Amino acid sequence: MPKLTLDDLKKLREKARRTTVLREGGDFRAKVTVHMGTCGIAAGARTIMNTFMTEIEEKDIRDVLLTNSGCAGLCSKEPMITVELQGQAPVKYIELTPEKAKDIFDKHVLNGQIVQDYALGIGSEKTDVS
Amino acid sequence: MEEQTSEKTYRIHLMVCAGTGCVSNNSFAVKDALKEEIKKQGLENEVLVVTTGCNGFCERGPLLVVEPGKIFYQQLTIKDIPHLVEEHFLKGRPVEKLMYSPPEDKTPIPVLNDIAFFKGQVLIALRNRGLIDPEKIDEYIARDGYTGMAKALTEMTAEEVLEEVKQSGLRGRGGGGFPTGLKWEFVRRASTNNGGIKYIVCNGDEGDPGAFMDRSLLEADPHSVIEGMVIGAKAIGAQQGIVYVRNEYPLALKRLNIALDAAREYGLLGENILDSGFDFDIKVTRGAGAFVCGEETALLASIEGRLGEPRPRPPFPAEKGLWGQPTCVNNVETWANIPVIINRGADWYHSIGTETSKGTKVFSLVGKINNTGLVEVPMGISLKEIVYDIGGGIPGGKEFKAVQTGGPSGGCIPKEKIDLPIDYESLSEAGSMMGSGGMVVMDEETCMVDVARYFLSFTQDESCGKCTPCREGTKEMLNILTKITEGKGTEEDLTLLLELAQSIKDSALCGLGNTAPNPVLTTLKYFREEYEAHIKDKKCPAHVCRELNTYTIDEVACVNVGKGCDMCRRNCASDAIVGEKGKAHTVIQDKCIKCGVCYDVCRFGAVKVD
């Protein structure tokens, strides 16, 4: 490792923040919850989770919170996720595949357009975005 | 540097506390179990396990904070881990039974910031606590680490740095409370002799029993101390820094050395730091266990490899310090405040605290208190808020009696003064002092005469022996106090104690001696009736002074309530209890050594102490 210059230090800080931003409780523009009950996992929720993780990493997105929760109660429609944009009603998506998940990430999470084709309902339940 | 710059994204970070308190509580085993279980569940690419420095809530260790969301888990054991990993990290269902519930109502509080212990705290010196891995410099940098230093070295002149620290109103956090900027200015103005260099010393010889602020800081955030020292060096014009750490703090030593190596590797220490043309490096010296070495002249002597004895001041170390050169000595917490002051500006810092005491202070809150741990609070907060809001009050519904601050040099503040605002002046007026930040809470079962005797025996033991008032005077005071706790004291002893105290205060060579009588003076001032009970009635109201205690067993309670359970007899250390199961038990006073085990083990309140 060569000696840092002032510029290097700034770059290093930006890079390292990717790791620590998660811990700082700042504002996230969106929260994606993957439902991971036993039925969800059996239906492939882990693959959906991994898809979102890859998307976030590849696109270098820092203000989207990815989390998991228990069973959403609609076992036959698993895998399911809930997408909540800051200040908007949560949207549930059902019967997901990695392709659908990517689509939702691009259109809804990043650009705010609800993907009606995969959506179950809007505003049914609410959780705290922060 | 591969392992330090984590390129991967994880959705969950598990912040495992690895401060000494939690480590003693087996937190490394918990960490290993977490890692193993996460792997078993196939979550190793999703969940990152991070070891952090002291979280502060030592009472409840081992601790784990789950990010994002700051879900707080406490008192974890290895057995809890498989369930926790499966439920929370795999299935997303936080586990309530591992969360903190306040003693008064049993509802679990999931989020750290909602817990009363953390709520009232303002973190400046401890700004990174629980948020970074202290062994990873990148994580420190991510939290604006070394930006204050960069600003000081590349954008500011030495005078401007000095002025900023002066304006901030920061005062020494090691005990004396001397204005930091002013001290720096003295060293800056002093000239070196014989072509020598100026030195900067970080005093980490935290000797006060019951205080662990410096240890926690060095363990949790060593880079903040390093960064503060580089900034100080720029202001003063020093080229060499030394951190003096107690030998009893192996973890702090280890993390400090890792931090120094990493900073050197990045060129944040050494020659031409950040191309600014400024050179500075830091060495570590281990203390060898002598309380008096917290005194700055004794500390410098010990760094030079000499006996840790103080010498008269002046000359102050600012003029003639290490190797006879101008030296600036500040303690760990003081240095840790510096980067933030430069980063956020003197005005911001100046806005926190009281008229004469700016910023925050870290205290180790210990003794008879529910929430033992490390707290950082704004100056001016009342003692009451610390004891009751943050500390959660006294365990077991006992009555609060006093708080001891300032260690062996400080004093006891009685409950009548519970509204006292915490700042340098108020504490001095109450007869105590800020000290380095030990805060020992005492309840109705603490004997104030015994406390005074305890501190005197400490200073007596730690007196280096160089000056007579301290060496002989404290010994005489200790003898009198011991006599009183044994019920052999007289009224005249109290007068003699006061006289001795005054003459030691006036004539001892260094701070250790000057302040040694404080614990006696404050307890005599506020708790004279306890001294008198020992002397006149031959009783210790708190039942601490053993010679004055008599243990008896209430036969009715023993048989009727306890059914003669025999626990006291079986646990008695000196075969002083007679009786058999189902029948009344009695204490044979001649044989009793007054260890109090019978009182502790009796679940029926049949054993009485008077």
Next chain:
Amino acid sequence: MNEERLTEILGKYEADQSAIIAVLQDIQAEFGYLPKDAILTVSKEMNIPLSRVLSLATFFNAFSMEPKGRHPINVCVGTACHVRGAQLILEKLERELSISSGDTTQDGDFSLDEVRCVGCCGLAPVIMVGDEFHGKLTQTKIPGVLKKYQK
């Protein structure tokens, strides 16, 4: 005493006289005490009068001139431990081991000392056995703690 280790320790500091305390610390850590021969060697090799080495060795609490037990027990007598009953714990240990504070048992298994605050005040009262901490102790828990180390 292992002469080789002593030479290594001395080599690390290159006879820098100001490093004398560090040298003694390393010897203490290596051998568990300061053997007489080691003190003589240090004085000779570092060219420091024996009287000065001895005054340092006896001044600082970190140094001991006697070997400690296989399981050195340190009872924390810091303020927090004191108000939570450290003295009773110490005396219980003295009775259990039939030795006084500062001594070593005849079989060399345990030595008993007092230490001023190990900084785990949250766990008071605390004792250390070797490197292991035992906290929130009561007199009745002591036999169980000792049992862990007794063969």
